[in-house]
Amino acid sequence: MAAGSVSQAGEEKGVSRGQSDVNRKLKYTSLAVLVVQNASLILSIRYVRTLPGDQLFTTSAVVMAEVLKLTTCLLIILLQKRCNVKETTLFLVDSLVFQYKDTLKLAVPSLIYTLQNNLQYIAISNLPAATFQVTYQLKILTTALFSVMMLRKSLSRVQWVSLLLLFAGVAVVQVQQEGKKEASVSDGTNQSYTVGLVAVVISCLSSGFAGVYFEKILKGSSASVWMRNVQLGVFGIVLGMLGLWWNDGDAIAERGFFFGYTGMVWCVIFNQAFGGLLVAVVVKYADNILKGFATSFSIIVSTVTSIYLFGFHVDLLFTAGAGLVIGAVYIDKARGVESPPLAVFITD
Secondary structure, eight states: OHHHHHHHHHHHHHHHHHHHHHHHHHHHHHHHHHHHHHHOOOOOHHHHHHSSSSOOOHHHHHHHHHHHHHHHHHHHHHTTTOOHOOOOOOOOHHHIIIHHHHHHHHHHHHHHHHHHHHHHHHHHHOOOOOHHHHTTTHHHHHHHHHHHHHHHOOHHHHHHHHHHHHHHHHHHHHHHTTHHHHHTTTOOOOOOOOHHHHHHHHHHHHHHHHHHHHHHHHOOOOOOOOHHHHHHHHHHHHHHHHHHHHHHHHHHHHHHTTOOHHHHHHHHHHHHHHHHHHHHHHHHGHHHHHHHHHHHHHHHHHHHHHHHHHOOOOHHHHHHHHHHHHHHHHHHHHHHHSSOOSSSOOOO
16 A cells, blocks of 8 residues: 555656656747747848838738738637637627627727837837837836826835836937937938837837736626737728828829738738737746746847847947846846736737
């Protein structure tokens, strides 16, 4: 009897050790995926937008990404319904039409996410990738402030200090860039540092508000993540098409929706569309500390790659500012200050 108990205990210990090894591998895989997705999207957009030749209409890229996201979510829902088209159709009609009040709640965050995606293209087109990556971490600050105001959340002293460090780090980077505007945008003739900075600041404000608003309306909701993203996608496509018509309607009518599209452009669109899905899948294996490491590593990867790819110059001031931001991000994540929900298909 005792021998049997010892044997059973040994088997349980072996299973536990095996599970621990699997979890550790999943964590490291999650870290790699988060770093690659965070850095690659920004670097690829910057690369595409600084290439000579015909430039795509960024409004069309935003719409195309929304179409791919919506299609993906619809396919996932169809699979969940065991490929029963009739059941899936009835489910979608009920969720989108008959529960229209619930659907309309997503109009506000969808409008903001559409604006944010367009602003990211503008910002990355006008700012060095490393500068954008550092400055964009202000979304943590805006998310925290909107959480305090809208959700009545309280932050500890350590969290407030980390947010102050975050702001200080971004400010230092801006001072460094302000002193060498011309060098920062020397790889393009139609770039404006001021336009890029305004775009990224508005993007951070919209990201913080939309994330907190989305969290607020999700409370008490029984809808799945995929259904929420279908609702967001429907509004996103409609609003994206309106933006496309308003900003580039005449040019697209003359040159076509896919003008300027290359293989690299399609890679950017697929990364933007499916990167969020990939992150949503792996993020459940990553705790806040791991996500903090991922954000920090992605800043380093973007900076190092920018040096070799775009001739970006790193000096002591930029290093100090980026270091403050990386430290603040790590503290924020470790202490539980969250950026907008990763389940929504946006790049955070």
